[in-house]
Amino acid sequence: MIIVDTISELKAALARQRSKSPNGFIGLVPTMGYLHEGHASLIRRASNECEFTVVSVFVNPLQFGPNEDFERYPRDLERDAALAERNGAAILFAPSVQEMYPSKPLTRVLISEVTESLCGASRPGHFDGVGTVVSKLFNLVQANRAYFGMKDAQQVAVVQQMVDDLNIPVDIIPCETVREPDGLAMSSRNVYLNAEQRAQALVLSKALDEAGKRLREPEMTAGRLAAEAAGLIRTAPLAEIDYVEVLKYPSLKQLDPDQRLAEINAQLILALAVKFGGTRLIDNRLFQLAGGEPHVQNDDEVKASPSYSH
Template sequence: MLITDIKSMKEISEKLRKEGKSIGFVPTMGYLHEGHISLMECSKKENDITVVSIFVNPTQFGKNEDLDKYPRDLERDLKICKEVGVNYVFYPSVEQMYPAGYSTYVIMESLVDRLCGAFRPGHFKGVLTVVNKLFNIVKPDRAYFGKKDYQQYVVIKKMVKDLNMDIQIIGCPLIREKDGLALSSRNKYLSKEERESALSLSKALFKAKQLFEKGETDVSKLKEEMEKIMRSYPHVKEIQYIEIVNPENLEPKEKAEKGDIILVAAFVGSTRLIDNIQL
C-alpha cells in the first residue's frame, strides 16, 4: 500500500504497534536494486510488517551534487516492493518533510568529519535529520541499512545510541554484481567504458584483502597497492580517499587487523562511487 502523507503513516504505525505487530523499516532514496531488495527480505524475515520509504532527501546533497539528476522511477520501485511483499511504501513530498520555515537539524560532533564527510560538508547533517524524522513517523522496531554506505551505518547507529532511541539498527551485507561492482543507484550514470573503470574499486579492495591474508599489515603499503590499481584505469578521475579504519569508531589505522574496514571513494568519469571490504 502506498502512503503519501505523514499523518496517515503515523496512524498506521500507531495501530500496528497497538496490535503488537513488529515493524521493520527500510529507508531508501528509490531507484531500487538488489541491494535494497536484500534489506527488504531481511526485514520481512524478522518482522510482522515491513515499511519501505522512498524519498530523495535534498538536505543530504551539497551544491553541484546530483540532486536534480538522481534517478527516480516510482512505478518501477512500487512493482519491486510488491514483488518482494512489502506491506507499506511511504512516499512523502519534500514540502511535507521540510515545510516552509523548517529549521531543525540533527548535528553529530564526531564520526562525520572524515571519509565521505570530509568531502561532502553537511551531508551527514541531512542524513541524520531525515532518518530521525522517518524514525519518528514510521516508529519501527528495527531499521535496515546496507553496509556499502559503511560510514552512514556507523553514524546512524551512534545517533540511535546517543538519543536513546528504541530502534535496533541492522547492518546488512554489501551486494555486488557478478563482476564485483558494488550495487548502487548511481551506477546508472556510468558509460560502458566508465563501468569498466569502476571495477577498479572492488579490484583494489580484493587485492588489499588478499595481501592482508598473506601477512601484509602495513596500512601505507596496502593503500599504495590499491592506489596503483585504481590509477591504472583510464576513467578514474579522482581518488578522494583510501582508508583502513576501526569498524566501530572509524579511526584510521597504521597496522591493519582482522575486522578492520577498508573504505574507498573515487570519481569514475563524473560519478562518485564508494566501496568497502572487511578484513
C-alpha cells in the same frame, strides 16, 4: 502493499497495524528510491524478520551539497513500488520534500568525529542531512528494526552512533553489500555510468579483493594496504580517486599507517570513493584483525577512566 505520500496516512496505517498486532515487529528500510537488488535484499530481510515492513523513498535535499546530484538523482516510483511489494513491503512511504519539510527546518542532528573522515570530509554537511532525515523517519515510523546496507558503511556507523547517543528505541541492522555478478557494488548511481566507465569501475571491487588477499602478509601495514589499493585503482584511466583509506571501524579513527597489521586487534575498514566521469562511486570492505598482545587492564587504568566503566 499500500503507497502513502503523507505523514497522516502513514501514521493511520501504522496505528491500524499496531492495534491489530500490538506485539508485531515493525521494520523500516529507509531509501532514496530507484531501488535495486541491494534494496530488495534489505526489504526481504526486513519482511522475514518483522511482521510489517515500511519502505521509505525520499531523496533528501538536506544531505546533498549545492553542486551534487540532488536534481538529477534517478527517480522511478512506479518501479520502486513494484519492487518493494514483490519483496514483502506492507507500506511504501514516498513523501514530497514539502511533506517532510513543510517549513524551513531549524533543527539539525549533528554527529561529530565519526562523520569527519571519508564521505563526511568529502561531502560537508552530508551526514548532518542524513542524521536529521533518519531521525525524522525513526520518529515517524517508530520501527523496532531499521535496515541499512553496508555499502554506506560510514552511514551505518553514523546512524548507530546517533541511536546510541540519543537512546533512539530502534535496532540498526547492517546488511551485506549486494554486488553485480562481476563484483560492482549495486548503487542507484550506477545508472549514470556509460559502458566504458562501467567496465573500469570494476577496479573498485578488485582492489578490495586484492587487499583481502594481501592483508595477512607479515609486513603489511594500513598505509601500504591503502597505497596498494590506490595504485590498483589508478590502473583504470578514467578513475579519479576521492579517497582510499584504511581506518578503524566503526569509530572511523585513524590508525598508525606504519604499524604492522599483524600487531593490531581491531576491526578495520578499507573504504574507497572514486569518480568515473561525473559519477562518484563508493565501496568498502571490513577486516577483523585479531593480532597483537591481548591488552590486560591494570587497576590504575580502571581508576583513571571512571566515566567509561559501567
